[in-house]
Amino acid sequence: MTHRIAVIPGDGIGKEVMPEGLRALEAAAARFGIDLELEHFDFASCDYYAEHGQMLPDDWFEQLKDADAIFYGAVGWPETVPDHISLWGSLLQFRRRFDQYVNLRPCKLLPGVKSPLADREPGDIDFYVVRENTEGEYSSVGGKMFEGTEREVVIQETVMTRTGVDRVLKYAYELAQSRPRKKLTSATKSNGIAITMPWWDERVKAMGAHYPEVSVDQFHIDILAANFVMHPDWFDVVVASNLFGDILSDLGPACTGTIGVAPSANINPDGHFPSLFEPVHGSAPDIAGKGIANPIGQVWSAAMMLEHLGHPAAGQAIVDAFEAVLAEGDKAVLTPDVGGQGTTEALGRAIAERI
Amino acid sequence: MTHRIAVIPGDGIGKEVMPEGLRALEAAAARFGIDLELEHFDFASCDYYAEHGQMLPDDWFEQLKDADAIFYGAVGWPETVPDHISLWGSLLQFRRRFDQYVNLRPCKLLPGVKSPLADREPGDIDFYVVRENTEGEYSSVGGKMFEGTEREVVIQETVMTRTGVDRVLKYAYELAQSRPRKKLTSATKSNGIAITMPWWDERVKAMGAHYPEVSVDQFHIDILAANFVMHPDWFDVVVASNLFGDILSDLGPACTGTIGVAPSANINPDGHFPSLFEPVHGSAPDIAGKGIANPIGQVWSAAMMLEHLGHPAAGQAIVDAFEAVLAEGDKAVLTPDVGGQGTTEALGRAIAERI
Ligand SMILES: CC(C)[C@H](C(=O)O)[C@@H](O)C(=O)O
């Protein structure tokens, strides 16, 4: 059985880390006898926009829909295209049209990666953020009134559906159930956001009835963010709305020092459409073109993709490989963000060899 | 000239820390010859709700509107009253009806207070979060459709106005201008929340034209939260919408280890209505009744109140006093959260004596 992978490097360092992500992917595929068919696309990038005046070709859905997975780099080049255009015209389209309703991001202390938190060791922090990825606060519903005048009013609606919320809660409960600690934390703000969030709390409770083994707690987003810093060891699986999940899944990796190397999976658990795997980091215009971007976010995303495609051992081999390279600490190989003087390619090659 | 202060202890540890806040307030008033008239209120608490079925008497506005300031403890007792009822029925009413459109919170490393961040010293972190406090994501506009069915849809609107946004931006620019670094950071999410937030960015830019000396940057809320952990020294004044400000002003004090002792000012800069001063911490049901709550949040709020009432030296004397007591580190005096075995009252008395 061949897996068809759509490869989309995107912008900035996306184009630099993608070759290393592919190197790791192909090394793991070779070792585990996995058959991959890669198809490369230049759209969903600001370069494409410069040429065509839009981020995607009209038939992008047709072109991508039969892929088994999408392997994405990073998108955005604010100097030429405003972020809300480049993002809504690409990544956010994929998430919505391919109904990738789960955004899954690990937060994990890694050997050899310095955490900004005091007194934390690998093993202390190891949790997942499960983010609703298609609705909620990221709506395009709303508008302006009295535009351009002193009376101007701007409205944007948060839209949650029972279908949308229940399915991501179900995913989160299942994930919690599958882990040794079986613990789920829900991000709420029902004391302030008094229409949607009390209802979110009710749905969390209702779904919990089906998972009696999972212990559940909830925190308002303000104190939850604080607890990521103060007590990151408390968490096992954290489930959150689109916006809260966005914040927590950057904050979590920031606490572990891994924001530059964390991966992210945009999953359509029903399998009707391709899921999408990308690093958490963006296109990083400040270091783009220098060849020093850390490729581990892309490499780790490849691991999540292989796991999703039914090859957990191959995924694990990739994770073991970059953890070993990090632990080794060879400065000639590590990129500057993790204390070395190496290049994107040097680090990518070291990981691939290890696999 | 006499300042009329409305004193509202609220719930839980609010009732325990308030006497110590008043002790510090009165000590500073005595030393600096400030004339205070305190009036005590038992409403805006869940005890009041238990008796009256509402958080506030019908004429609360009349009773409070002529005070020069409101000195509040903490509100909330989820065991008996759901948070969205107790909060929307009290604190959030005050903020709105008294048009306290600025929520100001300092984030500062203190001597003797352990920060969860590695390698940070007092002096390294010292910034303010300026939060819009009356509109935005905290709306009561929205509702449910197909309620209780599989098709259920729940909608809540974020409502921003030019008046509301511009005035808080003005306050933030003025504050930044008054500080040595003259630096303002705006919290946005214009890449995802694509109606209100790009407009917020425009207003930040427009207001900036009047403050050429202030240097401005902006971050999306996800990476901004991450940067509070990774680079807290970058910030001087951070301005944010109601929800983003809520998150950042808990996260900031979490990074400095001061979430249990940070103060908060809900300000009506126009002076038409009383401003309100309260600790950031809540009513803390878990430690309420034990007499071990740290009173510094309430004490520090008293300092902000005196500053607001035109007595900055008296406010500073309070801050100097609790910083000295913290630096001294007498375990018999400090409460357990800062490494001692003292009581709320012992710590409160030590601070008041120092003043
Ligand atoms: C209690 C809650 C409604 C409130 C808020 O979100 O504004 C609190 O978190 C705060 O920051 O003062």
Ligand SMILES: CC(C)[C@H](C(=O)O)[C@@H](O)C(=O)O
């Ligand atoms: C780029 C942006 C629109 C996106 C988001 O907010 O979803 C990003 O921050 C992410 O988390 O993948």
